[in-house]
Amino acid sequence: NAGVMQNPRHLVRRRGQEARLRCSPMKGHSHVYWYRQLPEEGLKFMVYLQKENIIDESGMPKERFSAEFPKEGPSILRIQQVVRGDSAAYFCASSPTTSGRAEQFFGPGTRLTVL
Amino acid sequence: DQQVKQNSPSLSVQEGRISILNCDYTNSMFDYFLWYKKYPAEGPTFLISISSIKDKNEDGRFTVFLNKSAKHLSLHIVPSQPGDSAVYFCAASDRQGGSEKLVFGKGMKLTVNP
Numbered sequence: 001n002a003g004v005m006q007n008p009r010h011l012v013r014r015r016g017q018e019a020r021l022r023c024s025p026m027k028g029h030s031h032v033y034w035y036r037q038l039p040e041e042g043l044k045f046m047v048y049l050q051k052e053n054i055i056d057e058s059g060m061p062k063e064r065f066s067a068e069f070p071k072e073g074p075s076i077l078r079i080q081q082v083v084r085g086d087s088a089a090y091f092c093a094s095s096p097t098t099s100g101r102a103e104q105f106f107g108p109g110t111r112l113t114v115l
Numbered sequence: 116d117q118q119v120k121q122n123s124p125s126l127s128v129q130e131g132r133i134s135i136l137n138c139d140y141t142n143s144m145f146d147y148f149l150w151y152k153k154y155p156a157e158g159p160t161f162l163i164s165i166s167s168i169k170d171k172n173e174d175g176r177f178t179v180f181l182n183k184s185a186k187h188l189s190l191h192i193v194p195s196q197p198g199d200s201a202v203y204f205c206a207a208s209d210r211q212g213g214s215e216k217l218v219f220g221k222g223m224k225l226t227v228n229p
Contacts, residue, residue, distance in 0.1 A: 004158070006158075031215065033215075033216065033217075035217075035219075040221070041221055042119075042121075042204060042219035042220050042221040042222055043159070043204070043206075043217075043219040044219070045216040045217065045218065048214055048215055048216055055213060055214060055215075056212070056213070056214035056215075056216060058214070058216075059216070091158055091159070093158075093217075095215070101147060101164050101166070102146070102147035102149060102164065102208035102210070102215065102217070103149065103161050103164060104161075104215075104217060105161065106151075106158035106159045106160070106161075107158050108156075108157055108158045109156075109157070109158050111156075
Protein backbone atom coordinates (compact mmCIF):
# COMPACT_ATOMS: atom_id res chain seq x y z
CA ASN A 1 0.00 0.00 0.00
CA ALA A 2 2.23 2.78 -1.32
CA GLY A 3 2.09 6.21 0.20
CA VAL A 4 2.42 9.50 -1.64
CA MET A 5 5.28 9.28 -4.10
CA GLN A 6 7.36 12.17 -5.33
CA ASN A 7 10.15 12.28 -7.87
CA PRO A 8 12.81 13.22 -8.24
CA ARG A 9 13.91 13.38 -4.60
CA HIS A 10 16.68 15.81 -5.46
CA LEU A 11 16.80 18.18 -8.42
CA VAL A 12 19.58 20.56 -9.38
CA ARG A 13 18.95 23.26 -11.94
CA ARG A 14 20.86 26.27 -13.18
CA ARG A 15 19.23 29.68 -13.17
CA GLY A 16 16.88 30.06 -16.11
CA GLN A 17 16.16 26.35 -16.55
CA GLU A 18 12.84 24.64 -15.95
CA ALA A 19 12.05 22.35 -13.02
CA ARG A 20 9.34 19.68 -13.15
CA LEU A 21 8.29 18.00 -9.92
CA ARG A 22 6.01 14.97 -9.95
CA CYS A 23 3.59 13.63 -7.37
CA SER A 24 1.53 10.45 -7.35
CA PRO A 25 -1.13 10.53 -4.62
CA MET A 26 -2.04 7.61 -2.41
CA LYS A 27 -4.31 5.05 -3.98
CA GLY A 28 -7.91 6.20 -3.75
CA HIS A 29 -7.01 9.83 -3.10
CA SER A 30 -8.31 12.41 -5.52
CA HIS A 31 -7.12 15.61 -3.82
CA VAL A 32 -3.55 16.84 -4.22
CA TYR A 33 -1.82 19.72 -2.47
CA TRP A 34 1.59 21.27 -3.01
CA TYR A 35 3.55 23.00 -0.24
CA ARG A 36 6.96 24.66 -0.17
CA GLN A 37 9.34 24.76 2.76
CA LEU A 38 12.13 27.30 2.87
CA PRO A 39 15.04 26.75 5.31
CA GLU A 40 14.06 27.30 8.95
CA GLU A 41 10.44 27.87 7.96
CA GLY A 42 7.20 25.95 8.13
CA LEU A 43 5.44 24.55 5.10
CA LYS A 44 3.62 27.13 2.98
CA PHE A 45 0.57 26.17 0.93
CA MET A 46 0.90 26.67 -2.80
CA VAL A 47 -1.97 24.98 -4.65
CA TYR A 48 -4.84 22.52 -4.22
CA LEU A 49 -5.98 20.39 -7.14
CA GLN A 50 -8.51 17.74 -7.93
CA LYS A 51 -8.45 15.69 -11.13
CA GLU A 52 -8.28 18.14 -14.06
CA ASN A 53 -9.21 21.09 -11.82
CA ILE A 54 -7.31 23.71 -9.87
CA ILE A 55 -9.40 24.44 -6.77
CA ASP A 56 -7.20 26.95 -4.93
CA GLU A 57 -3.97 28.45 -6.24
CA SER A 58 -3.84 31.35 -3.80
CA GLY A 59 -0.35 30.37 -2.61
CA MET A 60 1.24 30.13 -6.03
CA PRO A 61 3.57 32.91 -7.19
CA LYS A 62 1.89 34.79 -10.03
CA GLU A 63 4.61 34.12 -12.54
CA ARG A 64 6.73 31.12 -13.58
CA PHE A 65 4.82 28.58 -11.43
CA SER A 66 2.07 26.29 -12.67
CA ALA A 67 0.48 23.04 -11.55
CA GLU A 68 -1.70 20.39 -13.07
CA PHE A 69 -3.35 17.12 -12.09
CA PRO A 70 -4.41 15.40 -15.32
CA LYS A 71 -7.01 12.69 -15.64
CA GLU A 72 -4.23 10.14 -16.07
CA GLY A 73 -0.80 10.32 -14.51
CA PRO A 74 0.82 12.23 -11.68
CA SER A 75 0.36 15.81 -10.60
CA ILE A 76 3.08 18.11 -11.94
CA LEU A 77 4.45 21.30 -10.37
CA ARG A 78 6.32 23.23 -13.01
CA ILE A 79 8.70 26.11 -12.35
CA GLN A 80 9.94 27.98 -15.39
CA GLN A 81 13.12 30.07 -15.51
CA VAL A 82 14.17 29.10 -11.99
CA VAL A 83 15.95 31.59 -9.76
CA ARG A 84 18.06 30.99 -6.63
CA GLY A 85 15.13 31.94 -4.41
CA ASP A 86 13.22 28.90 -5.71
CA SER A 87 15.64 26.61 -3.86
CA ALA A 88 13.50 24.83 -1.28
CA ALA A 89 11.87 21.53 -0.37
CA TYR A 90 8.62 20.98 -2.23
CA PHE A 91 6.13 18.62 -0.62
CA CYS A 92 3.08 17.06 -2.14
CA ALA A 93 0.19 15.79 -0.03
CA SER A 94 -3.01 13.93 -0.83
CA SER A 95 -6.33 13.24 0.83
CA PRO A 96 -9.43 11.18 0.06
CA THR A 97 -12.46 12.66 -1.64
CA THR A 98 -13.82 13.93 1.62
CA SER A 99 -11.44 14.13 4.53
CA GLY A 100 -13.67 14.96 7.45
CA ARG A 101 -10.73 15.27 9.78
CA ALA A 102 -8.68 17.38 7.35
CA GLU A 103 -5.76 14.94 7.36
CA GLN A 104 -3.36 15.22 4.48
CA PHE A 105 -0.71 12.60 3.81
CA PHE A 106 2.65 13.86 2.68
CA GLY A 107 5.25 12.53 0.31
CA PRO A 108 8.99 12.59 1.02
CA GLY A 109 9.50 15.84 -0.85
CA THR A 110 11.67 17.08 -3.72
CA ARG A 111 14.65 19.16 -2.76
CA LEU A 112 15.30 21.72 -5.47
CA THR A 113 18.66 23.43 -5.63
CA VAL A 114 19.16 26.27 -8.09
CA LEU A 115 22.79 27.05 -8.87
CA ASP B 116 1.20 37.76 9.17
CA GLN B 117 1.50 34.33 10.75
CA GLN B 118 -1.84 32.75 11.53
CA VAL B 119 -0.30 29.73 13.31
CA LYS B 120 2.55 30.35 15.71
CA GLN B 121 4.92 28.03 17.50
CA ASN B 122 6.87 30.44 19.64
CA SER B 123 9.43 28.05 21.07
CA PRO B 124 11.93 26.82 18.48
CA SER B 125 13.17 23.91 20.57
CA LEU B 126 12.52 21.76 23.63
CA SER B 127 14.71 19.25 25.39
CA VAL B 128 13.29 16.67 27.83
CA GLN B 129 14.45 13.51 29.57
CA GLU B 130 13.23 10.13 28.47
CA GLY B 131 10.14 9.09 30.40
CA ARG B 132 9.08 12.64 31.21
CA ILE B 133 6.27 14.64 29.61
CA SER B 134 6.83 16.80 26.51
CA ILE B 135 4.47 19.73 26.05
CA LEU B 136 4.45 21.49 22.69
CA ASN B 137 2.45 24.69 22.34
CA CYS B 138 0.75 26.40 19.43
CA ASP B 139 -1.26 29.62 19.08
CA TYR B 140 -3.49 30.70 16.23
CA THR B 141 -5.31 33.85 15.21
CA ASN B 142 -8.04 32.73 12.78
CA SER B 143 -11.22 31.68 14.58
CA MET B 144 -12.53 30.08 11.35
CA PHE B 145 -10.08 27.19 11.48
CA ASP B 146 -12.10 23.97 11.87
CA TYR B 147 -9.44 21.34 12.55
CA PHE B 148 -6.02 21.41 14.12
CA LEU B 149 -3.34 18.84 13.38
CA TRP B 150 0.10 17.90 14.61
CA TYR B 151 2.74 16.52 12.28
CA LYS B 152 6.13 15.05 13.07
CA LYS B 153 9.03 15.45 10.69
CA TYR B 154 12.43 13.82 10.47
CA PRO B 155 15.22 15.39 8.37
CA ALA B 156 14.96 14.68 4.65
CA GLU B 157 11.50 13.13 5.05
CA GLY B 158 7.96 14.39 4.61
CA PRO B 159 5.74 15.31 7.58
CA THR B 160 3.94 12.40 9.21
CA PHE B 161 0.46 12.92 10.63
CA LEU B 162 0.25 12.37 14.40
CA ILE B 163 -3.08 13.50 15.77
CA SER B 164 -5.84 16.00 15.09
CA ILE B 165 -8.65 17.70 16.93
CA SER B 166 -11.89 19.24 15.75
CA SER B 167 -12.59 22.83 16.76
CA ILE B 168 -15.72 21.60 18.58
CA LYS B 169 -13.70 19.39 20.94
CA ASP B 170 -11.29 20.30 23.71
CA LYS B 171 -9.30 17.08 23.97
CA ASN B 172 -8.27 14.15 21.81
CA GLU B 173 -6.11 11.27 22.95
CA ASP B 174 -4.27 8.59 20.99
CA GLY B 175 -1.88 6.41 22.94
CA ARG B 176 0.97 8.53 24.28
CA PHE B 177 -0.25 11.62 22.43
CA THR B 178 -2.94 14.00 23.69
CA VAL B 179 -3.95 17.28 22.09
CA PHE B 180 -5.76 19.97 24.08
CA LEU B 181 -7.63 22.85 22.50
CA ASN B 182 -8.55 26.09 24.28
CA LYS B 183 -10.70 28.00 21.80
CA SER B 184 -11.17 31.06 23.95
CA ALA B 185 -7.40 31.48 24.18
CA LYS B 186 -6.84 30.31 20.57
CA HIS B 187 -4.25 27.91 21.94
CA LEU B 188 -3.54 24.22 21.56
CA SER B 189 -0.94 21.93 22.97
CA LEU B 190 0.41 18.46 22.29
CA HIS B 191 1.37 16.31 25.25
CA ILE B 192 3.63 13.31 24.79
CA VAL B 193 3.93 11.02 27.78
CA PRO B 194 6.11 9.20 28.39
CA SER B 195 8.60 10.75 25.98
CA GLN B 196 10.94 8.39 24.13
CA PRO B 197 14.22 9.07 22.28
CA GLY B 198 12.48 8.09 19.02
CA ASP B 199 10.17 11.08 19.50
CA SER B 200 13.09 13.40 18.75
CA ALA B 201 12.03 15.28 15.61
CA VAL B 202 10.58 18.59 14.45
CA TYR B 203 6.89 18.96 15.30
CA PHE B 204 4.58 21.16 13.26
CA CYS B 205 1.24 22.50 14.35
CA ALA B 206 -1.20 23.01 11.46
CA ALA B 207 -4.71 24.37 11.07
CA SER B 208 -7.27 23.53 8.44
CA ASP B 209 -8.63 26.47 6.49
CA ARG B 210 -11.63 25.35 4.46
CA GLN B 211 -13.04 28.73 3.64
CA GLY B 212 -14.11 29.33 0.07
CA GLY B 213 -14.00 25.64 -0.84
CA SER B 214 -10.28 25.28 -0.22
CA GLU B 215 -8.78 22.65 2.05
CA LYS B 216 -5.35 24.05 2.72
CA LEU B 217 -3.34 23.58 5.87
CA VAL B 218 -1.65 26.54 7.53
CA PHE B 219 1.54 25.51 9.32
CA GLY B 220 3.56 26.93 12.17
CA LYS B 221 7.33 27.18 11.84
CA GLY B 222 7.91 24.01 13.82
CA MET B 223 9.59 23.09 17.07
CA LYS B 224 12.53 20.75 17.46
CA LEU B 225 12.02 18.23 20.25
CA THR B 226 15.00 16.38 21.67
CA VAL B 227 14.39 13.51 24.07
CA ASN B 228 17.54 12.57 25.95
CA PRO B 229 18.08 8.97 27.07
